[in-house]
Amino acid sequence: MKLKQKLFTILFLTISTIGIAQDYKNELKKEFNDYLSTIVNMEFEKSMEYIVPEFFEIIPKSQMIKVMKQAFNNPGVEIEITNPKIIGIKDKEEIESKYYSLLTYSNQMNMKIDGESEETKDEKTTRINLTKLSLESTFGSENVEYNEKTEFFKIYSEKKVYGISKNGKSNWKFLVLEKGSKIILDKLLPKELAEKI
Numbered sequence: 121m122k123l124k125q126k127l128f129t130i131l132f133l134t135i136s137t138i139g140i141a142q143d144y145k146n147e148l149k150k151e152f153n154d155y156l157s158t159i160v161n162m163e164f165e166k167s168m169e170y171i172v173p174e175f176f177e178i179i180p181k182s183q184m185i186k187v188m189k190q191a192f193n194n195p196g197v198e199i200e201i202t203n204p205k206i207i208g209i210k211d212k213e214e215i216e217s218k219y220y221s222l223l224t225y226s227n228q229m230n231m232k233i234d235g236e237s238e239e240t241k242d243e244k245t246t247r248i249n250l251t252k253l254s255l256e257s258t259f260g261s262e263n264v265e266y267n268e269k270t271e272f273f274k275i276y277s278e279k280k281v282y283g284i285s286k287n288g289k290s291n292w293k294f295l296v297l298e299k300g301s302k303i304i305l306d307k308l309l310p311k312e313l314a315e316k317i
Contacts, residue, residue, distance in 0.1 A: 144290075145209050148221055148283045151292045156204040156225070164188045172284055172293040174308050198232040198272075207278065212288055215310045219288030222280060229275040282309065 155170035164185045168176075176184070192199055204227040212221040233251055235244050248266065255264045255275055263276040283292040295308055297317055306314045 144212065144288060145221075147290050148209060148223070148285075148292050149206055151290075152206060152223060152225070152281070152283060152294060153204075155294055156227070160201050160204060162192055164192075170292075170294050172295050172308060175295065175304070178304055178307060196234045198230075198234075200230040201227055202230065203228045209283075212283075212285075214288065215312065217286070219285045220310075220313060221283040221285075221292075223283055224278060224280050226276065226278045229277060230272050231275065232270070232272045282313070 151170070155167060158164075158167035158170065167188075168181050168184065171184075191197075205225060207224040207226055210222040212219045214220075233247070235247055239247070248271075251273065252264060252266055255273060259275050259277055265274040266272075267274065280297045282295045282297065284295060285292045295305070297305060302317060305317055309317075
């Protein structure tokens with residue numbers, strides 16, 4: 121009988137622990153999807169609520185909003201972000217009284233760059249080829265397609281982002297790990313995490 125009780129207790133604790141683990145991951149997933157939704161819907165001011173506050177000590181919030189608005193509202197460029205998807209969430213770890221969980225997510229970006237009104241056929245071909253090469257060097261050639269009919273580039277992108285929370289359960293803030301932002305990331309992440317980037 122005692123053995124049965126012990127087995128039952130172990131089973132109960134295991135199920136409870138797994139349940140708790142899933143709770144924080146579900147909350148993290150929900151909050152990250154809310155963040156992605158603000159980007160897709162171009163709600164740039166609202167999207168800032170999901171970014172780690174320390175980020176704005178390096179780049180002011182007003183400057184970030186301005187840059188995002190300029191990128192997405194440029195009259196010569198059409199950008200649409202679709203199919204945002206969380207691919208994976210790693211287990212959280214506690215470092216210096218904060219919790220960090222690494223997420224991987226993907227999305228598709230459709231982008232069209234308009235040429236000058238007097239652009240010749242050769243100039244258009246050159247512009248498209250240079251844009252394609254630039255996008256391929258950033259995202260990989262297998263992730264970039266050009267549609268000649270619509271003149272849109274379809275770009276598949278996978279990124280990593282840290283979810284950061286003070287209690288490890290809720291109120292997650294996010295820090296996207298961009299390749300060209302290592303200097304900023306070194307200032308915002310604990311050394312052991314920054315070294316892995």
